[in-house]
Amino acid sequence: MVEQAAHVLSWHARSYRKSWRATITVAFLNPLFFLFSIGVLLGGIVDEGRADLGGLTYLEFVAPGLLAATAMQIGTNEGSFPVMAGLKWTRTYHAVVATPVRVLELFLGFFGWVALRIVVAAAIFTAVAAAVGAFRSPWAALAPLAALGCGLAFAAPIAATAGAVENSSVLTAIFRFGILPLFLFSGTFFPVSQLPAALEWAARVTPLWHGVTLCRELAGGTAELWPSLGHAGYLAAFTLAGGALAIRILQRKLLK
Amino acid sequence: MSSGHEGEPRIQAAGLTKRFGDFTAVDGVDFAVVAGETFGFLGPNGAGKSSTMRMIGAVSPRSGGALRVFELDPAEAGPEIRARLGVVPQEDNLDLELTVFENLLVYGRYFGLPSSLIRERADELLAFMQLADRRQHRVEPLSGGMKRRLTIARALVNEPDLMLLDEPTTGLDPQARHAVWDRLYRLKQRGVTLVLTTHYMDEAEQLCDRLVVMDRGRIVAEGSPRDLIARHVEREVVELRFAAGTQDGAVARLAGVGDRIEELADRILIGTADGDATLAAAQDRGVEPESVLIRRSTLEDVFLSITGRTLID
Ligand SMILES: Nc1ncnc2c1ncn2[C@@H]1O[C@H](COP(=O)(O)OP(=O)(O)O)[C@@H](O)[C@H]1O
Ligand SMILES: [Mg+2]
Numbered sequence: 071m072v073e074q075a076a077h078v079l080s081w082h083a084r085s086y087r088k089s090w091r092a093t094i095t096v097a098f099l100n101p102l103f104f105l106f107s108i109g110v111l112l113g114g115i116v117d118e119g120r121a122d123l124g125g126l127t128y129l130e131f132v133a134p135g136l137l138a139a140t141a142m143q144i145g146t147n148e149g150s151f152p153v154m155a156g157l158k159w160t161r162t163y164h165a166v167v168a169t170p171v172r173v174l175e176l177f178l179g180f181f182g183w184v185a186l187r188i189v190v191a192a193a194i195f196t197a198v199a200a201a202v203g204a205f206r207s208p209w210a211a212l213a214p215l216a217a218l219g220c221g222l223a224f225a226a227p228i229a230a231t232a233g234a235v236e237n238s239s240v241l242t243a244i245f246r247f248g249i250l251p252l253f254l255f256s257g258t259f260f261p262v263s264q265l266p267a268a269l270e271w272a273a274r275v276t277p278l279w280h281g282v283t284l285c286r287e288l289a290g291g292t293a294e295l296w297p298s299l300g301h302a303g304y305l306a307a308f309t310l311a312g313g314a315l316a317i318r319i320l321q322r323k324l325l326k
Numbered sequence: 327m328s329s330g331h332e333g334e335p336r337i338q339a340a341g342l343t344k345r346f347g348d349f350t351a352v353d354g355v356d357f358a359v360v361a362g363e364t365f366g367f368l369g370p371n372g373a374g375k376s377s378t379m380r381m382i383g384a385v386s387p388r389s390g391g392a393l394r395v396f397e398l399d400p401a402e403a404g405p406e407i408r409a410r411l412g413v414v415p416q417e418d419n420l421d422l423e424l425t426v427f428e429n430l431l432v433y434g435r436y437f438g439l440p441s442s443l444i445r446e447r448a449d450e451l452l453a454f455m456q457l458a459d460r461r462q463h464r465v466e467p468l469s470g471g472m473k474r475r476l477t478i479a480r481a482l483v484n485e486p487d488l489m490l491l492d493e494p495t496t497g498l499d500p501q502a503r504h505a506v507w508d509r510l511y512r513l514k515q516r517g518v519t520l521v522l523t524t525h526y527m528d529e530a531e532q533l534c535d536r537l538v539v540m541d542r543g544r545i546v547a548e549g550s551p552r553d554l555i556a557r558h559v560e561r562e563v564v565e566l567r568f569a570a571g572t573q574d575g576a577v578a579r580l581a582g583v584g585d586r587i588e589e590l591a592d593r594i595l596i597g598t599a600d601g602d603a604t605l606a607a608a609q610d611r612g613v614e615p616e617s618v619l620i621r622r623s624t625l626e627d628v629f630l631s632i633t634g635r636t637l638i639d
Contacts, residue, residue: 078436080435081432165419170436170437172405
């Protein structure tokens with residue numbers, strides 16, 4: 071099973087060699103632009119070590135948020151259109167399951183590839199953020215893993231959705247009306263306590279908020295064991311439930 | 327390629343059924359394919375050919391009946407069966423971003439073949455499928471015929487014991503189609519077991535040792551192309567082609583001429599043992615076709631005589 075999934079993963083890696091240029095803006099450049107423009111430059115203006123930020127500088131506050139949000143974006147991008155393409159556009163998933171590879175193995179290979187994409191981007195971002203002094207604690211070294219959890223918590227349910235829906239406009243709508251507002255309002259750029267109570271509550275149930283908070287507490291050195299496990303468990307629950315659903319949907323679509 | 331094992335069972339189907347919701351796409355078909363033969367499913371769009379092929383390919387669970395492929399049950403031994411199949415699906419599903427060679431490499435890995443072996447086989451297969459000069463080309467800009475040949479090459483990478491070809495030449499221009507036929511004919515000569523579907527009677531006639539005629543989910547006739555023609559239709563056909571609007575009443579006037587009369591939108595077909603005599607008799611009845619043609623009966627005529635409809639609408 072692992073071996074077959076690895077073959078599927080290496081197929082994705084091979085395809086990526088042809089198309090990596092198209093992904094570097096979302097995965098690498100945009101997050102770094104945000105880090106410098108908002109974290110370093112804007113942060114330099116607004117910083118007075120405000121209590122609202124839990125004693126962090128704005129750079130220290132926003133960098134882990136950007137890390138989690140970047141993971142979310144890679145997870146949604148890689149989990150959405152590529153799945154629809156494999157099922158409906160280029161139909162390459164149908165080619166895979168005509169071989170001894172099973173749908174479960176196809177999914178695991180795909181998902182492993184998405185995980186790799188997220189973790190590499192997160193590691194690079196973390197290294198750059200550390201270099202500009204955005205982290206207080208050595209626990210920041212675990213932040214890429216927290217970001218991975220955040221990215222997969224999006225990738226899995228999005229993959230299930232991309233498998234289930236007939237029309238790519240649904241995915242476009244999710245990006246516009248789901249992911250973008252999450253990016254802006256789920257604690258990446260400001261504490262959710264700034265939001266009206268109802269919206270604050272809504273922000274706290276999103277996986278992004280848990281990912282952001284976990285990354286931020288690790289990087290800021292304020293992480294405590296049980297709350298951190300709580301965040302990680304929340305992200306894992308989204309990943310597992312979304313993944314199980316995605317596998318069932320792919321089975322239904324590929325083996326009908 | 328797999329020669330030998332001549333006559334060993336490859337596929338056995340009894341009462342094989344596929345339902346989608348309450349629609350029955352394949353309605354209790356019986357057939358068997360043995361090693362070394364080329365077996366065809368001939369039928370119009372919607373007959374249930376692809377649904378049958380997908381059940382054989384262990385990518386579609388059957389709704390009823392019995393099915394054994396390599397004497398294994400696809401419901402239980404999907405990966406084992408698929409490991410020995412070469413599948414050319416109705417719609418190409420190559421990775422368009424990768425090169426011709428990479429498509430073979432990636433696919434071969436799914437069969438657990440080492441890269442070095444795939445490399446060797448890829449060179450042979452690309453030469454055989456006349457794609458050697460495209461080895462390093464991206465797939466996307468290739469012509470439809472080349473993509474089809476690559477799909478066939480890809481299906482051969484695991485040296486399958488059985489090839490499933492779903493409409494191998496549909497959508498190709500005549501030249502590309504002949505190139506594919508030529509390659510399939512060579513595979514057949516090497517002893518590869520081929521199962522193909524088609525709605526082209528000439529394809530079925532040229533390639534198949536034995537075929538079943540499918541219509542609306544059922545098998546309506548079975549035999550070699552020659553048998554089917556001998557059993558179901560007369561030796562020759564007189565085709566009377568009419569200009570628009572001039573065909574009305576002609577069938578009535580032709581009553582009793584030849585052995586069997588079929589009327590289509592723009593022509594009347596008369597089945598007969600003696601085309602010349604029948605044409606003369608028809609002309610005596612005073613019908614005025616725009617043109618006439620005497621030809622040998624084909625599988626198209628078999629289908630028409632059984633179902634009253636043409637293969638290609
Ligand atoms: N996944 C599906 N869901 C519902 N109906 C289907 C599905 N696949 C095929 N059909 C229907 O089953 C019938 C047979 O289809 P198919 O096996 O593709 O025929 P053929 O290959 O002979 O053209 C058609 O009427 C088709 O619309
Ligand atoms: Mg079909």
